[in-house]
Amino acid sequence: MLASAAGVWASRDSTRVKGDVVAGKRAYRTYCGQCHALAEALAAGFGAENKFGQDGGPSFNELRVSASLSVSAITELFGGHEIVLKKMNWTQIHDVSAFVEVATKKHPIVAKLTDG
16 A cells, blocks of 8 residues: 555555546546646647646656556645645546556556656
8 A cells, every 4th residue: 555645545456446437538638638648538738749747747648557556646745736636536536547547558658656
């Protein structure tokens, strides 16, 4: 288990993060797509050109991101996520994380928490 700065526990086992992938795509476009490009979400973000978002967030077009890593990244208080965390509920966080894992499953580069 991982403890985030927000005091939330997330498992390293991505299969433990359950979410609605369809709802996750919508939530991604609302909360994440402005900074993080992801073709599967039809989100150009600001990460499309320089691989980094408006607030330094990476483009996910090449990164493979597990659901558990996504939960950890959203709940860590850095790079604008402290603002997003206040707007999202736990269902949305799990939905986005499930969507990102499915959408990036075949991407070539395994993401690490330090990539953000």
